Amino acid sequence: MLKLLVVEDHALVREGLVGLLSQVEDGVHVFESADFESALSVLDSEGDFDLVLLDLALPGIDGFAGLDILRRRYPAMPVAVVSAFDDQPTVTRVMNLGASGFIPKALNGERLLLAVRDVLAGNIVRPSGQMPARLDDAVPLPPSSVSVKPGEIGLTERQAQVLCLMVRGLSNRDIADQLDLSEGTVKIHATAVFKALGVTSRTQALVTAARYGIDFSDVF
Structure with missing residues (x-):
């Protein structure tokens, strides 16, 4: 019997996901939790699960910290994030933390089920066709109890140094x-930074760095 666990604090969304996931296959058993702490209790008491679907904006222990805990405690159990926060840095950070998939809440029911079945089949699922974010389209970020290291959102050491110096003006x-590079090389690194952050300009990069609270303490 297939066993799934939905961890989502909004009751209406959680009930919708549970109902939808009941269609994955005949006999599927879908458990639900409103926060990460209760999800751990379910996992400890109910044994092995085939998949956990985890929201990011949870009360208490948020989805980022929760994902890290799950990957350490249950390394063989796939975890897919289902979230409305599907900007490029968030997706990159989630995948770097070991998620088996990132499923945007904006998907319709049919596509969400296809994504879930893909993860259950052992595939890595992530959003396709992401467009660079525009400053006036920025969405609130999911809460996180810790600052974000540059590598968590896909920045190399050199790219992090370039962004850090941009932030310094x-x-x-x-x-x-400062870095003993040519100006052309700096422009190449800057373009890579914009791509990693899902933005198209220096101004947007600075705003995104501030919104994420990127920790530059170890880049030099």
């Missing part, structure tokens, strides 16, 4: 002098 030429 340095021009590309000043960054080149």
